[in-house]
Amino acid sequence: AIPLLLEMEDAAPDKGLPVQWLLDCADHFARLIVELENTVQSAAGVNRESSHINCVVPVHTQPNGKHGCPRKVINPTFLRTAFHPSRCIKLHQLAKQLKIHLQTLKARLHQNGIDHWFSTISDDELDNLVSRPNALWHIDGHHKLIMWGFVIHGVVDGYSRIVPGLKASTNN
Known part of the structure; x- marks a missing residue:
């Protein structure tokens, strides 16, 4: 029921x-x-x-002939598909789903030459958007110390990554 x-x-x-x-x-x-x-x-x-259902098994173990845990091998095609820029899958989420350590996933991505960044913007387009210093600033606040009366606001230049501003305040 x-x-x-x-x-x-x-x-x-x-x-x-x-x-x-x-x-x-x-x-x-x-x-x-x-x-x-x-x-x-x-x-x-x-x-x-x-059945018309195919179960994907992206991770399998490979004995290494030594003591310790066997090597975990991840299908490179699966990784390329999972980290296509349109998917926006986070590394820690995929590692958790595959039941592997985050560092293992990072190592396999590096071995297979797979980039796991989300942005599809090209270097030329980025140069057009942020063509010089002070063209784009990133501003953010850090509120984890608010219990003790501190709020920290920081400013980072998007071109040079220099920090032109950092301020501690007692409120937001």
Whole structure:
């Protein structure tokens, strides 16, 4: 039983909900649950021959013949796809999903020559946007010390990365 539908069925007479609509919803939910269960079973290998589902296994272990943990090998095609500039996947999120250490992921990216930065802007476009010092400044505040009465605001030049301003205040 689906608790939401049961609550709606109980409230149907008071709220004016059509009972037939609720029954149709329950029927659709039941079909959806059956489909999801079939998908889970086929993904787990129960119905491999009739399944149209392919499970991607991007990480596999490779014994190194020495004592210690085996080497974790990540599919380079998977990494290139995951770190396409349009995806904006963060390193720590992917490492957590793949169940590998962040440094392992960084090392495999470096080995395969994969850049993990999000921006698709070219160097020429960046030079046009920030053509000289003082053309673009980045301003940010640091509020972690607010409990002790400190707020720090900093300014960084976008061209030279010099810090032209840093100020500690007692409020924002």
